[in-house]
Amino acid sequence: MNIDKTVSILVVDDEIEICRNCIKILTRQNHEVEFVLNGLDALEMMELKEFDIVITDLNMERLGGMEVVVRINEFFPKTIVIVMTGYASVSSAVEVMKIGAFDYLPKPFTPYELRAVVQQAVERMEIRKQQEKLIGSESKIKISHQLIGESPGIKKVIKMVQKVAATDSNVLIYGESGTGKELVARAVHANSKRKDNVFFAVDCGTLTEELLSSELFGHVKGAFTGADRDKPGIFNLAHTGTVFLDEISNTSREIQSRLLRFLETREFMPVGSGKMIKVDVRLIFATNQRLEKMVEQGLFREDFYYRIFVYPIAIPALNERKSDILPIAYFFLKQFSEKMGKNIIEFDEKAASRLVEYHWPGNVRQLKNVVERGVILCENNRISLKELPMLGEISEIDEMIESIPKTNEELKLLKKQIRQKAINKIERNFILNALAGNGWNVTRASFATGLQRTNFQALMKRYKISKP
DSSP states (O other): OOOOOOOEEEEEOSOHHHHHHHHHHHHTTTOEEEEESSHHHHHHHHHHSOOSEEEEESOOSSSOHHHHHHHHHHHOTTSEEEEEEEGGGHHHHHHHHHTTOSEEEEESOOHHHHHHHHHHHHHHHHHHHHHHHHTTOOOOOOTTTOOOOOSHHHHHHHHHHHHHHTSOOOEEEEOOTTSOHHHHHHHHHHTSTTTTSOEEEEEGGGSOHHHHHHHHHEEOTTSSTTOOSOEEOHHHHTTTSEEEEEOGGGSOHHHHHHHHHHHHHSEEOOBTOOOOEEOOOEEEEEESSOHHHHHHTTSSOHHHHHHHTTSEEEOOOGGGOGGGHHHHHHHHHHHHHHHTTOOOOEEOHHHHHHHHHSOOTTHHHHHHHHHHHHHHHOOSSEEOGGGOHHHHHHHHHHHHHHSOOSSHHHHHHHHHHHHHHHHHHHHHHHHHHHHHHTTTOHHHHHHHHTOOHHHHHHHHHHTTOOOO
16 A cells, blocks of 8 residues: 555654654655654643654653553554664563554664654554544445446546446456456446346356357257257347356367357357357456467467457456455445344454455455455454454464564574464465466466476465365
């Protein structure tokens, strides 16, 4: 979440030179910065003026940093507190965080370190504000017809949908697995003149060539073994409606050839039939692959590619539109809470921050699954990290980093444990990302990563990953 925003900051330190340095560093980012030399003066100033962030020293004569944190949390709960401390008092700073400080900054610190921790505090502040707007809000968004979010990336998609919906042009939707390609296709259909007619969604990656051909074009009795009656195809049933062909990159060149002819004439011949049927159907295609690359490799027909590449819509990955994560999460929270007869109204601050910080290799689909699991596990009206076990793994590493070993042996053991947990996390996300990017096809995912299939499956088994 990149935020370029002016905030009001109060620096509290009994060393005036440190205060002046903080002001010099932070005003370069256009922040409004003031300072006082002790905790009592800080609280008095906060009675007169609202501050977004307070950066306070831990050891001061007139009201120390620990008491400042306690009082700010009690009387100014919206203000975020950062604690400055010498290296000898790092363990004390960790204790202060447990009673409500946002983070600590060891002295001496660099301008980069100060700006970085303030930026993190600003991001937390923005998450809080977004939470306040979302909690209890009545969403009128219908997920089958609308796209949730206000980020530039999703706004561009919405604008493109609005432009193309009124036409009958072919649409090609690009996006990683789980980004909501079918949702965009439904949005195109719902805003078109065909909105009152049928919408068919077909996953081309799950059907064999023969079965896909039969599903799309239909077949006549006796066309092949087991064809004991005529079967109308989806193109026939979807007359005056829309057909969405997902993962078009998985189709054979023969299917691509038949689809190309259909696009040019809107006519097709059922399997085993000698009679052409003409229909009025709009086609929308989607893929998570780079089709131009497949054309170069001879895996996708060039003429078919140019025929469907009329109006491409690229859906950004969820981690590219961080500001949309909480609105989407709250939409699912309300949806699943009502469905399960629960009264869950919000995510707590740590859970909300983790949702925004997480990189979401499985995109919106993964977020939906995580929220659904959280609603199932939640026993009160607020979801915490405890109900988000997969995302909570990062928190466990954070807690280990914050703990202070007392002996060299404890230090060695802690480093080993952190290293192993970090490796586990990276490996697990590596496998999840490969699967999500290849339609959860193990063979394609292992090939894409350069791992042998047996080794890839062994990692899946180790981390208990199975196809959703």
